[in-house]
Amino acid sequence: MFLWRALRSEGFPFVKKILLFALPTRLGGALGVQVILAALAPPGQAMLAEDFHRVLLSRALPAAVDGPDAAPAPEPLPSPGVPPTRLDELRKHVSKSALGMEIGPFHRPICPKREGFNCLTVDILPRDQLLQAYAEDKDVIPFQEHIEEVDVLLSSGLFASVAAYTQGQEARVQKAEGSLSYLISSHNFEHLPDPIAFLDDAATLLADGGFLTMAIPVGSRCFDCFRPLSTTGQLIDAHTSGRVKTTLGAIFDQSASAATHSGGQTIGDRNYDVAQVAVDACGGMIDESSFGALQFTHEFGHSGGIHSFVFNPYSFLLIIEDLQACGFLPLLRVQEVIDRPGQEFIVHIVKISEASRSPLPLDAARRTELLRQAIAYYIDDLNATRQLQNSP
Template sequence: MTLVRDSLLASVTKDMLGLEVAPWFNPIAPRKAGFNVRTLDVFDDQQLMARAKSDPTVLPETYDRLEAVDYVGSATEIASLVDASDHGAFDYVVSSHNFEHLPNPIKFLQGCEALLKPGGQLIMVLPDGRSCFDYFRAHTDISEWLEAYLEDRVQPNGRQVFAFYASIATTEHAGISGPTAVSETTPTNAIEIEREISKQWDDWCAGKAEAAYVDTHCSVFTPSSFHLLIAECRALGLTAFEVAEVGETHGVEFCVRLVRSETRPIPDAAASCRSIRTGLLRQVWNEHAVRYSAVGTQSVKDALRARVDLQRGGIVQLLRRWNRKRLQKRCDRQG
């Protein structure tokens, strides 16, 4: 977590005004460390403490890390939860493992735009779908975000809940087990589906997702697929955020940093936009190619390393052939 935390805070100073979304008991920019930060959570202080005490995985010595909550509500509604007088006053918004849960990501992005100054930053840690219990799920397509935006979706719908719970990956490998044990180092043949599909279908038919809020990973990302989604939102004039940085995956997660430009771009259907999308889509499918390695005992990390080695080896072979040709030409000239 130290590497991720350092990456997140590299462009933040303690005198900047920030807002952290749902830090739970592990804030990225804690007030106790001197950060000038406010907190948003779906639960208030008392509810958070009660949840911490009822969770056996949360150690009592971490209770004092819980931040006081300034704004209570869903992060999707971030713009309406913060007083209008504070819109445009924030230097940064930081979020770790929250964005993938949001049923309406575009609305959240637009809400963060409203809070941030021009040049302000939205900094997030996101899970890489190839390296966690989303392993068997495809990356999220822009049409899914657009559908949620047009519906003004406020909670995950039946399809999103089904897609998540019917595809949860789990593992029993090297003495560890369960969905949270799936990581970039888990061999492909040690990962399997956790649940039966019929129960998830029955829940969907019964309308359980509509009856109550069901926490779900509504979006699945690889680094390039996230970059693509933001590029497509910009191309449609739906966000003023530009991608400043998309980090490499470390463990199960990667960092992103978006910067708020002055205005949203005019929707653009130019060839340059198509070119950007094409390039990113190629990168997305290159990232997916390492997920299902030809050797079942390989992990995503192993496959990535093998691909890099292969690429390096290919470059070496190309250089050797090039040098042989140069040498042959020189001999011919001298000949």
């Protein structure tokens, strides 16, 4: 019922409870937003479109803060039925004149300098080496001119790398701490060996009121569809052990469980037939030889393409709330988690001031609800794919 309580706290009328909870369910589980909207007449769809956008995945916006520390108010939503484009959503808290940073944009930057964005580019290689490394990649060749000049080479942690950049003669900022108005990360978070360290660095780099915006793949809507969701404890272990490298276990999990569709169909949303999906099993067979190859990759190769962790919108929110309840990430607040069509969800996280920080305990009822929602979301996606088998 946390969703209903969140709606009521925003002042929405009682009739919304009927629309949310009186619809038929399947398999005794909760319906996804898209299914609910499809079950409503057009007037009901229009009425719910704005509401779901704000409160579906979060209890309420951060408490209001007066004065210069106040987080920017949410922008007006588009007309019902016309959701913002992916770029518009990712740029929601971006100003072209304000200094920001984009992590690993490669050939598809979200805030490119050529369009006037005052945005620092972070990557593990400079532009000329990226061009050389992907000179024959058919997916990259048409977009080579879009590859940005790299400002910050990521040689260690994010904050340390930016701090090193500020010492250069051509640096556009002389102090790393509190220097950024926004930080954009698209399909990066799931690769990180230590996501908590990344979030800590983001909080240090952002000015008060600045935003970290991330696009993160949904595990059940990509090649991770057979992998279990990651847990808070796994992120805590990664952080407390000071992990700086993708683990052999993560390399094995992706190599053994990466899913492909037998018909060549891309697993890029929930519209695939799970009965036609099979795992790669390390190239076809798991044996001592294939495991030895994984060990070699872990020791000497590049494992940047490995998903160290697997999320969906609710499991991500659960992990963040767990971490904050335990005292991690004290200056970050999740403002929105947006479940978009396709294979990803988008997260907007705001940096608050030191004066605004407060404990964020997590009670059993809230944690139970998020666990149920995370599991139901995963099952709902797989059930949706099974329906394709019975389609005419």
